[in-house]
Amino acid sequence: MTTALVVNSGSSSFKYQLIELDGEQTLASGLVERIGEQSGAWRHRNHLTGEATSNDAAEVPDHDAGFQAMLDAFDNTGPSLEDHAPDVVGHRVVHGGTTFDRATVVTPEVEAQIDALATLAPLHNPANLQGIRAASRKFPDVPQVAVFDTAFHQTMPPWAYTYAIPRDLSERHGIRRYGMHGTSHKYVSERTAAFLGRPLEDVKTIVLHLGNGASACAVDGGRSIDTSMGLTPLEGLVMGTRSGDLDPAILIHLHRVAGLSFDELDTMLNKESGLLGLTGNGDMRDVQDAALAGDDDAEAALAVYRHRIRRYVGAYTAQLGGLDAIVFTAGVGENNALLRRRVLAGLEHLGIEIDDDRNELHSSEARRISTDTSRVAVLVIPTNEELEIARQSAEAALATGS
Known part of the structure; x- marks a missing residue:
């Protein structure tokens, strides 16, 4: 059985799902928000039992505290992470530039590259990195994988991704069409072929x-x-x-x-x-x-x-x-x-x-x-x-x- 914890991290919140891949079943889902504010909040749902819990007055000073709130919710509401321990943690990362054309296991070098690409997604990549680093500390022995919104679009031909501006500027500053929502477009296009x-x-x-x-x-x-x-x-x-x-x-x-x-x-x-x-x-x-x-x-x-x-x-x-x-x-x-x-x-x-x-x-x-x-x-x-x-x-x- 392969179980994946999926994390979509923003600067002041993160969503998560625990998914059992053999049956493609969502076991649990939740949201931690208002991270770093005076009063944080979280919601958690056990999809096996239907039980849901929440706290609108939680102390969530940073992403580490947010991940601890998530782990506490699993302990208190389930399902048990001892019985459904994640084999991998998958992270949504918005911008992979031309560096990443597929999901990639996170290493210190990959972290540095995601950080460098923050110039193309200053509101997103730093927040995505916060989630990766917090998850790495809470699950130190579980592989962390970055899945990039831009990766699916790396198959575009040059004439589709090139802007007609001076070439030296575009090459120096990485200016081209990258596209977003690639994870969704990939999933839906594959489901379309299967449906047909x-x-x-x-x-x-x-x-x-x-x-x-x-x-x-x-x-x-x-x-x-x-x-x-x-x-x-x-x-x-x-x-x-x-x-x-x-x-x-x-x-x-x-x-x-x-x-x-x-x-x-x-x-x-x-x-x-x-x-x-x-x-x-x-x-x-x-x-x-x-x-x-x-x-x-x-x-x-x-x-x-x-x-x-x-x-x-x-x-x-x-x-x-x-x-x-x-x-x-x-x-x-x-x-x-x-x-x-x-x-x-x-x-x-x-x-x-x-x-x-x-x-x-x-x-x-x-x-x-x-x-x-x-x-x-x-x-x-x-x-x-x-x-x-x-x-x-x-x-x-x-x-x-x-």
């Missing part, structure tokens, strides 16, 4: 990962050939608070005419734009409710959101040279039937036909929402990044004999 009962290498897929953060990916035979996020997670689709694509001269113009500093522009694009900037609300559910109630700004924002997705669907269909499946995943993609219908309306000329009854069905299972005669299969496949991290971590540890 076809060899992975024969399937051309567009994966639409639509959550508060959102990205599209063109997957040809299991390989990412293009994706909408770029050097950072800012490029591409309209998101909850991020702008996605825009003319870069807009930033120069705003700096000149509005006096906005670079820090102010950075904050605006990442935290004050997207649906939030267009409507005052960054949650798709609230924006859609407002649109249905007659709010013109909300309806206009949804039109912009849909238009951006459709533009990528058209571009990636051309890039792939054909299309077998479009797949919706993540919170918005999995749960918003109206958005799915509006995104794909009028694309019958591409061989896409939606079955309205199938699309309206609420389910946590992978499912087809296109008609039986649709040339392109349209699917909804719930993503499971934690399971994918667990799988890749176990494979990496086994390959290195860790």
Whole structure:
């Protein structure tokens, strides 16, 4: 039996799951948050018994204390880590640059490389490292594996990842398209081939990962050939608070005419734009409710959101040279039937036909929402990044004999 503890660490919180890989069963999950604040909090659920516990007034001064709170929750609520001891700890790491194209067992050298790549993900990689180091101290004899969001996209050809700026600048500073959500795109594209009962290498897929953060990916035979996020997670689709694509001269113009500093522009694009900037609300559910109630700004924002997705669907269909499946995943993609219908309306000329009854069905299972005669299969496949991290971590540890 192989058991993996999966950790997704941020600067002030971390999520975790304990997964038994032989049956791909989640044994426990939890969240430790408000780390370093006056009052921390944690939640833990034993999936074997259904028992859940929490503490909204915990002392969690640092990640080490957070991991101790997690271990105490396992001791008190279960399942027992003596009976289900992790064979590997898998960590989500946002940016692997061009250095990492697969899950990698963490060594001091790997830690140093992740730290060096923090210039490309200053909000994420240092926080990911905090989780790795805290887990290493709590599980000193268990291999720690880093699974990189960017790794899946390292198969993109040069013309897809190259920006048309002076080559010496891009080479000196590592400026290129890296892409994000790679763990999700990999998991979903492989599940798509399995769902269709076809060899992975024969399937051309567009994966639409639509959550508060959102990205599209063109997957040809299991390989990412293009994706909408770029050097950072800012490029591409309209998101909850991020702008996605825009003319870069807009930033120069705003700096000149509005006096906005670079820090102010950075904050605006990442935290004050997207649906939030267009409507005052960054949650798709609230924006859609407002649109249905007659709010013109909300309806206009949804039109912009849909238009951006459709533009990528058209571009990636051309890039792939054909299309077998479009797949919706993540919170918005999995749960918003109206958005799915509006995104794909009028694309019958591409061989896409939606079955309205199938699309309206609420389910946590992978499912087809296109008609039986649709040339392109349209699917909804719930993503499971934690399971994918667990799988890749176990494979990496086994390959290195860790």
